[in-house]
Amino acid sequence: MRKNIFSIPIVITAAILFLFSASWSIASDDLSSFAQQKGTLRIAGGTAHIPVMKEAAKQIINFNPKIHISIAGGGSGLGIKQAGEGLVDIGNAGRKPSDQEIQKFDLKLLKWAVDGVGAVVHPTNKVQSLTSTQLQDIYSGKIGNWNEVGGIDRQIDLFTRDEASGTRKVFWKKALAKGDISTKANVVVSNGAMKTAVAGDPFAIGFVSVGHIDGSVTPVALDGITPTLETVRSGKYGVARGLYSLTKGEPTGLAKLFLDFLVSPTGQQIVADKGFIPVR
């Protein structure tokens, strides 16, 4: 019940089409293990993971329409919690769960991608490069106007994520050096919502998973390094984290097949296509 109320705005229930396409029967070997399977797989948690989850689910369902996969958001905190309580089969987290969480819930981790977290602004914003200090001052509220960092004379609209977000955690730790985030910052609940908010507000600054950066928002170079797939991969851009999928105990059945698929060559290709860095 509680979960439902929370998930309404962000659930991207992948009621993915039951397209019966014969062409998929010649799909790669990576999908072949799904051939005789049927049932439902529930996935929830980190919102950075969603593009990859959706694409993987689409390929699996196209290959075998008897498998149902539902994908919900909710954030990393929710992913850890729901996987731990057995409410979902796979919980996603954009941060490594704490040792305490792993122990309490008997969580098994699979890291299947590396992802950067970058500050983003509206494409029309002239300010597309900041130093770490400037970024920290903007987030702490010390710098409140774009003209203090070379932009127009207009108040900066700060956007942040809720405290249970893994994206926020890594951004706060590595880009803001654990500095304060002003209480005046607006709070949104997913990477997608952050992108929508910043894309719609010419005076906004926010942060999203690098995999989510597209034409609608412009990444801000941090100390001269723009967060892109290449700079994250090479390690030049340091604000990065692993993307994890968690199960309670060793994964079994569909959950195991799904996780195996994620780290298979096909799965890792999806990871790369969606703008993340494969681990294998």
Added chain:
Amino acid sequence: MLRSYSLSEYTFLTAAVFSGMLTAAVFCFLFYFGLPLLQSGQLADLLFSSWSPGKGLYGIYPMLLSSLTLASLSMLISFPVSIGCSFIITALAPIRLRRVLLAMIRVMTGIPTVVYSFAALFFLVPLMRNLIGHGSGMSILTAAPVLALVIAPTMILFFVNSFNKVSPRFTLAAEALGCTKIQKILYVILPQAWPGVINGVLLGFGRAMGDTMVSLMLAGNSTAVPEAVTDSARTLTAHIALVLAFDFDSMEFKSIFVCGLCLYLLTASLMLLFRLSTAYFSKGR
């Protein structure tokens, strides 16, 4: 015959007792889980400090203030509109138009608030950003008119019902004395129906306090104490939704039980207060 009657009676009684107990059970549940915090003498801290988990502050004062401000502001917008609408529907408009209006209002009650919020996110937020001239356009002032739209149908239906219940003896007498329609409304119907009006306001206010989607999507959710209605703010309900994802054992999670308790007590005591006052005044007359 007698037996089946008592059977259905018992069924209804059970249903009534059950739903009544559920309400009480929710309160007990919130109280039980909020108790550790209340016992440790942190209640005043929680009610009057700000929210900053990093610094060990779990206060809900900014949210409490935002909730009350937002609900009052939307009531301020919604009440005149609603009462005007119900005048039109009960007395002023031609009969056929009244039916159409009433049907539309009934449809409005069923529209989920997330739909209103979604539309407002794309139309009202950019508009407010330009009008206010600073900030993201997400503010109490943005959420208030949308929330007003959400609570209006409930209030209108309540008002219309209570206006219609006014005895025709009074209204016919007023008409016989040559009252205009406006005079009839102001001097006959309204004085007779005011307990109903207050009940409608009460329900509307309760709904405004309890709504989550509108404020979550439009008010901006910042945890600072709002200094003006143009500031971004977080209501109690949005706060609960945002903090739910925390681990059960965390202080953040525990503190939202107090949040829920506050919301519960606030709404319940408002209801009680209004009920008592209506009962008192209608007895006095």
